[in-house]
Amino acid sequence: xxxxxxxxxxxxxxxxxxxxxxxxxxxxxxxxxxxxxxxxxxxxxxxxxxxxxxxxxxxxxxxxxxxxxxxxxxxxxxxxxxxxxxxxxxxxxxxxxxxxxxxxxxxxxxxxxxxxxxxxxxxxxxxxxxxxxxxxxxxxxxxxxxxxxxxxxxxxxxxxxxxxxxxxxxxxxxxxxxxxxxxxxxxxxxxxxxxxxxxxxxxxxxxxxxxxxxxxxxxxxxxxxxxxxxxxxxxxxxxxxxxxxxxxxxxxxxxxxxxxxxxxxxxxxxxxxxxxxxxxxxxxxxxxxxxxxxxxxxxxxxxxxxxxxxxxxxxxxxxxxxxxxxxxxxxxxxxxxxxxxxxxxxxxxxxxxxxxxxxxxxxxxxxxxxxxxxxxxxxxxxxxxxxxxxxxxxxxxxxxxxxxxxxxxxxxxxxxxxxxxxxxxxxxxxxxxxxxxxxxxxxxxxxxxxxxxxxxxxxxxxxxxxxxxxxxxxxxxxxxxxxxxxxxxxxxxxxxxxxxxxxxxxxxxxxxxxxxxxxxxxxxxxx
Ligand code: 3UK
Numbered sequence: 001x002x003x004x005x006x007x008x009x010x011x012x013x014x015x016x017x018x019x020x021x022x023x024x025x026x027x028x029x030x031x032x033x034x035x036x037x038x039x040x041x042x043x044x045x046x047x048x049x050x051x052x053x054x055x056x057x058x059x060x061x062x063x064x065x066x067x068x069x070x071x072x073x074x075x076x077x078x079x080x081x082x083x084x085x086x087x088x089x090x091x092x093x094x095x096x097x098x099x100x101x102x103x104x105x106x107x108x109x110x111x112x113x114x115x116x117x118x119x120x121x122x123x124x125x126x127x128x129x130x131x132x133x134x135x136x137x138x139x140x141x142x143x144x145x146x147x148x149x150x151x152x153x154x155x156x157x158x159x160x161x162x163x164x165x166x167x168x169x170x171x172x173x174x175x176x177x178x179x180x181x182x183x184x185x186x187x188x189x190x191x192x193x194x195x196x197x198x199x200x201x202x203x204x205x206x207x208x209x210x211x212x213x214x215x216x217x218x219x220x221x222x223x224x225x226x227x228x229x230x231x232x233x234x235x236x237x238x239x240x241x242x243x244x245x246x247x248x249x250x251x252x253x254x255x256x257x258x259x260x261x262x263x264x265x266x267x268x269x270x271x272x273x274x275x276x277x278x279x280x281x282x283x284x285x286x287x288x289x290x291x292x293x294x295x296x297x298x299x300x301x302x303x304x305x306x307x308x309x310x311x312x313x314x315x316x317x318x319x320x321x322x323x324x325x326x327x328x329x330x331x332x333x334x335x336x337x338x339x340x341x342x343x344x345x346x347x348x349x350x351x352x353x354x355x356x357x358x359x360x361x362x363x364x365x366x367x368x369x370x371x372x373x374x375x376x377x378x379x380x381x382x383x384x385x386x387x388x389x390x391x392x393x394x395x396x397x398x399x400x401x402x403x404x405x406x407x408x409x410x411x412x413x414x415x416x417x418x419x420x421x422x423x424x425x426x427x428x429x430x431x432x433x434x435x436x437x438x439x440x441x442x443x444x445x446x447x448x449x450x451x452x453x454x455x456x457x458x459x460x461x462x463x464x465x466x467x468x469x470x471x472x473x474x475x476x477x478x479x480x481x482x483x484x485x486x487x488x489x490x491x492x493x494x495x496x497x498x499x500x501x502x503x504x505x506x507x508x509x510x511x512x513x514x515x516x517x518x519x520x521x522x523x524x525x526x527x
Pocket of ligand 1: 186232304325327333408
């Protein structure tokens with residue numbers, strides 16, 4: 001086989017992938033479109049401009065060259081704290097082109113989070129959008145050791161200025177389908193985030209296995225994801241899915257709100273839209289008084305947290321469109337269990353996509369009886385290889401033979417649809433983004449009047465989970481007026497914005513184990 005090619009046999013029940021011995025995924029996702037005559041078609045559109053596939057391919061080479069010129073070598077990590085813009089894609093694929101490992105980071109994090117990730121990854125470079133300088137630059141100042149190369153994306157001396165302007169021809173770094181390609185950081189309930197190491201093949205395999213049965217993207221589609229590129233969900237939606245089929249993507253760095261999404265949909269007329277349940281709920285509320293033109297949409301996807309069936313119904317009522325809920329994860333690359341158009345069952349995550357396998361098991365890893373609740377394991381060729389430098393957590397999650405312990409509990413209903421029953425750890429998903437209860441509790445305990453705190457997820461009126469805090473005061477006999485507002489401000493100031501508790505309860509003590517660990521399951525049960 002020609003280097004950097006893949007043969008995808010779609011004749012059987014599930015696609016079968018055969019990769020060339022030498023395989024770098026950037027050729028398939030970027031340059032192939034020129035060979036297939038799509039050079040003049042649009043790859044990206046934004047409020048300020050557009051990029052064709054020919055321009056995209058040229059810029060990926062230029063940005064790859066700029067990374068090389070900055071002294072980065074194959075295998076070294078490039079941390080990206082970058083807003084949604086075409087340069088994100090130039091950096092990501094420019095790095096892969098040259099064998100550098102791109103690591104997109106959540107742009108909503110705080111200095112301490114960034115410092116940890118810069119140190120943990122042993123990265124050689126950090127590139128960041130200037131709007132995140134306030135959190136990233138102090139992290140760089142504190143980090144030890146320091147990355148050798150740092151640059152803002154925009155502005156004087158920024159990365160965009162270092163990129164050669166003329167066409168460059170650059171050798172594609174020889175890699176293999178199972179070699180390290182990119183990382184994403186994934187949060188855990190205990191301990192710090194984990195660098196999740198993905199292979200060259202993962203993003204391509206996942207794109208084919210998920211999107212072909214669910215939305216069958218063609219080069220005539222226009223995609224729009226409210227979830228940003230830094231999130232594994234958005235990374236597929238706005239980058240790997242369209243680039244796999246030569247489709248067009250709308251990018252915006254604006255905060256996703258109902259108004260923003262409606263404006264973008266009316267202006268750019270996307271055919272496929274990706275959101276999270278929290279946003280769909282807000283959009284449904286906005287649709288009670290507004291009537292935006294959503295007629296361009298043919299598919300609406302939901303993921304990141306469980307989709308409550310009332311929101312599925314409201315969206316259908318208001319727009320006539322069926323929400324397609326599917327469960328994916330950073331470790332799985334993207335969605336592996338999904339509903340299908342024409343076969344969407346509200347209140348479930350759907351069925352296993354062909355090419356993936358799923359098991360629901362008990363604590364010993366034995367399959368539970370049909371219909372029983374257990375832990376969800378999935379298997380497929382897009383599952384991450386390992387966590388960076390965390391052999392114990394790798395062993396507990398990547399079980400070998402491409403099996404992944406998702407950390408979720410599920411059961412199958414009588415028709416085989418997978419029904420989400422919560423996490424098997426204490427982690428909370430808020431608007432599709434992780435919150436560790438321990439992190440929120442630690443912040444609360446930092447307050448001078450707080451003795452201890454227990455945080456759990458609780459459903460709001462829409463059935464969406466938000467953090468709820470149970471707080472024990474140092475002086476249980478005095479509850480100063482305004483303390484709740486004070487704690488709220490304290491949390492908002494010290495945590496990523498979405499992590500603040502929506503409810504506070506002042507209690508005399510917290511349920512604990514004999515060894516003093518908070519029993520969050522008892523708090524959840526309302527004890
Ligand atoms: C939860 C869901 C119920 C579940 C993601 C789509 O969310 C993504 O990745 P993360 O690593 O989190 C994974 C965890 O989130 N979850 C996600 N989707 C659903 N729970 N129903 C759902 N539909 O706990 C899972 O283990 O942040 C989502 C595509 C790519 C992704 N990375």
